[in-house]
Amino acid sequence: MTTELAESLRIMPGVRTTRRPVTPGGPAGFALSHVRADPMSTALPPILILPGGPGLASVLPYVGHRAIATARGLDVLMVEHRGVGLSRTDEHGQDLPPAALTVTQVVDDLAAVLDDLGIDRVVVYGCSYGTYLAQGLGVRHPHRIAGMVLDSPMLTAHDGRVQRAELRRHYLDGADPATAPAARLLRELVEAGRLNAAETGDVIQLVHEYGGPRLVRRLLERIAAGHGNRLWRWLHGLGNREISQNQPCVMEFDLVGAIAFRELGYAPEPDGRPLDVNLSFAKRAKDFPPFTGEPFDLPAELPGFDWPVAVLSGERDVRTPRVIAAQIADLVPDGILLPFNGIGHSILDSHPSAALLAAAAVAGGAHRRLPAMAGRFGSIPRPARSRALELMLHARLTLPW
Structure with a gap:
């Protein structure tokens, strides 16, 4: 600081x-x-x-x-x-x-x-x-x-297990009719090697949160058409920023990460399948004490x-x-x-x-x-600053290619 x-x-x-x-x-x-x-x-x-x-x-x-x-x-x-x-x-x-x-x-x-x-x-x-x-x-x-x-x-x-199961229910299994088309696209893109399975959790979670199933589908359609790779890379980087870069007096993870990993189990246990969540935390786990309870x-x-x-x-x-x-x-x-x-x-x-x-x-x-x-x-009304990312995603993914 x-x-x-x-x-x-x-x-x-x-x-x-x-x-x-x-x-x-x-x-x-x-x-x-x-x-x-x-x-x-x-x-x-x-x-x-x-x-x-x-x-x-x-x-x-x-x-x-x-x-x-x-x-x-x-x-x-x-x-x-x-x-x-x-x-x-x-x-x-x-x-x-x-x-x-x-x-x-x-x-x-x-x-x-x-x-x-x-x-x-x-x-x-x-x-x-x-x-x-x-x-x-x-x-x-x-x-x-x-x-x-x-x-x-x-x-x-152990909430991360519930989180992963819920994300996969939507976007891997396609159990919800609203997310089934996006789930099919995601499976096809991963199987074809067009998307890295290890990156899908952070990106899909983020886009779903700020834009819902419609924008997730639009993102995957653009990837399939060869137009969305730069946006994908940017979104994936957002998932790492909070815990990798301190913002003085705003977000400082470097010390209190000890609580996250030692007491709250923030380090996930990846299984290698798509939509493994919180892998950005897995990369930081080596810098902190292991989970003790x-x-x-x-x-x-x-x-x-x-x-x-x-x-x-x-x-x-x-x-x-x-x-x-x-x-x-x-x-x-x-x-x-x-x-x-x-x-x-x-x-x-x-x-x-x-x-x-x-x-x-x-x-x-x-x-x-x-x-x-x-x-x-x-x-x-919601403040504009709280909707900034949501509005940007809508603009990027709903405008014509």
């Missing part, structure tokens, strides 16, 4: 620090940054937002989200993940060591910030990897939870969650498929599933206004009304 960028962020309104031990039981050795968006006098509990990753920062990337929250009268808190951005280094300016980077320490950081700010209970909104942290907070500090929103949720370290048994813990839970799931999400979201909603005693049509992974990032409305409903005790309101969310 550049010193100038870090210093400018540290003096932003609402940014504070809490002293935390680098490792459990040690002295307070680093400053954990967090930001609260103009806390207001409101009867609703604060909303603690945990973004995805691991590696996504909170202070800089979500300035716009906090502005929307403030305009809606919501009290929003975000904690900069240890090992990332403003919470990356110890008091000597050295990067936090691998021993400092575990899920339980991150979860306990959240509780420590609530203590520091004098906040009793929160509605915790987790997105993707952040849903694992949210559920972990519920396991370790259940008395701090007033409600929970799990957006594009994780459940276990999960910190929590969430399927066993969820039936004990005694607070309202809204589970948000995008129709096109194959990174954290709908089947996982539905399982979580069924396991939680007071859980509901809120589907979003025409959206892929992460409602928080693709449709922030809808995400915050869902969080406000949970905070206000109205989460059971959300499924009946699902159709209305489609009419809420």
